[in-house]
Amino acid sequence: MTTPTRPTPRPLAHRRPRLIATDLDGTLLRDDQSVSDRTVAALAAAEREGIEVFFVTGRPARWMGVVADHVHGHGLAICANGAAVVDLRAGGTLLETRPLEREIALDVVHTLRREAPGTAFAVDLTSGVHYEPDYPPFYLDTAGSIAPAEKLLHEDEPGSGDPVLKLLALHPEMSPDAFLALARTAAGERASITRSSPTALLEISGLGVSKASTLALCCAERGVSADEVVAFGDMPNDIEMLTWAGRSYAMGNAHPDVVAAASGRTVANNDDGVARIIEDLLAAPA
Numbered sequence: 486m487t488t489p490t491r492p493t494p495r496p497l498a499h500r501r502p503r504l505i506a507t508d509l510d511g512t513l514l515r516d517d518q519s520v521s522d523r524t525v526a527a528l529a530a531a532e533r534e535g536i537e538v539f540f541v542t543g544r545p546a547r548w549m550g551v552v553a554d555h556v557h558g559h560g561l562a563i564c565a566n567g568a569a570v571v572d573l574r575a576g577g578t579l580l581e582t583r584p585l586e587r588e589i590a591l592d593v594v595h596t597l598r599r600e601a602p603g604t605a606f607a608v609d610l611t612s613g614v615h616y617e618p619d620y621p622p623f624y625l626d627t628a629g630s631i632a633p634a635e636k637l638l639h640e641d642e643p644g645s646g647d648p649v650l651k652l653l654a655l656h657p658e659m660s661p662d663a664f665l666a667l668a669r670t671a672a673g674e675r676a677s678i679t680r681s682s683p684t685a686l687l688e689i690s691g692l693g694v695s696k697a698s699t700l701a702l703c704c705a706e707r708g709v710s711a712d713e714v715v716a717f718g719d720m721p722n723d724i725e726m727l728t729w730a731g732r733s734y735a736m737g738n739a740h741p742d743v744v745a746a747a748s749g750r751t752v753a754n755n756d757d758g759v760a761r762i763i764e765d766l767l768a769a770p771a
Contacts, residue, residue: 503713504728505531506563506700507759509542509552510681510737511719514549515755527760530767539563539703541696543688543722545609545650546577547626550635563610566679566722567699568650568690579611583699584648585676585691586655592674593689594634597654601664606634607653614761619759620655652676652689657681665721677720688722697725701704715766717759719743734762 515521528538537611538561540552546569549562561573562676570581590608597604605619608630615629615637616622622629630637638649656664664685668678677690704714716723719739724746727733735744737753744750752756 492534492685500533501578501766502536502715502732503709504537504539504704504707504715505695505729506541506714506716506721508696508718509540509544511754512717512723513540513552513754513759521757521760525742527767531763534767536766537561537609537660537707537709539700540573541567541700541716541726543612544627545569546571546579547613548572551576561703563696563699563703565650566677566681566688566690566706567694567696568648569700570703575595582611582648582650583691583694584650584692585652585689587649587676589691590649590652590689591635591638593652593654593676594638597670598670600609601656601659601667603657605655605657606637607655608634608637608649609646609651609653610649611748612647613693614653628725645721650690654687654689656685659685679723680705681720697729700726700743701729702733716748717762719754734758 498656513520513524516524523549525575531538542562542564544564546564557690560572562571562573564571568583569579572578572580578617595607605617607614607616607620611760613629614623614626616629616631617634620666661684665678665687668687676692678687711729712731714730716726716733721740721742723743727743727747732749733747734749734751735747735750736758737756751762
């Protein structure tokens with residue numbers, strides 16, 4: 486997996502960032518999917534001070550309504566673990582995609598079926614998600630077609646021609662970390678494989694596609710260096726981003742590997758951990 490190189494040394498802890506990059510589920514959002522008043526105020530205050538805020542999430546663009554009222558001045562979100570960049574102000578308009586090639590996705594399907602029998606798959610396209618019969622539909626995406634992955638990935642099937650943003654793989658019995666390790670060993674040279682769910686659900690993207698690599702591209706376009714970025718996250722799909730950013734914070738509810746990767750730690754998502762750090766940053770000299 487290709488991860489942007491983090492510059493050294495890290496900046497001083499009191500230095501204000503130019504950009505804040507935050508995950509959503511388990512990080513900015515509370516467990517009930519709400520954004521607290523304190524967090525809304527902190528985000529708005531950061532942008533008033535000229536600090537850009539990027540939402541960087543595993544969610545598809547069509548699931549971004551949860552933060553649509555809190556985009557303030559910028560409206561940019563990096564979705565699907567870096568596979569899509571969207572403008573929230575324009576209703577989630579796709580600005581850029583970094584898709585997974587269908588042939589590679591199918592190869593990964595065959596590999597995981599061999600190495601982890603019982604795995605069920607879903608295919609997340611820019612237009613929606615489609616499921617194998619044994620894959621339980623997401624409550625926000627219940628209208629997708631149902632067929633074997635080979636058919637879902639065929640160019641003549643639903644969504645034909647639409648970019649594949651992620652291949653999803655769900656195992657009914659394996660532990661999440663064990664499934665991730667197995668998949669990376671078996672197929673990690675062909676695709677980027679990560680997870681953000683407490684279940685054994687893997688998110689598979691094009692090789693080199695991650696939150697970190699797409700964030701690095703967006704920052705380069707704005708003349709923002711990694712040292713000028715503060716990032717927040719809680720799950721393995723955030724690790725590359727937290728490692729790349731000049732400063733990074735694992736949530737109090739974060740996976741142990743995330744805690745090890747981040748340069749700092751804050752309190753849990755339900756206790757406004759992101760807002761507390763933003764408030765501290767804004768209290769520091771510009």
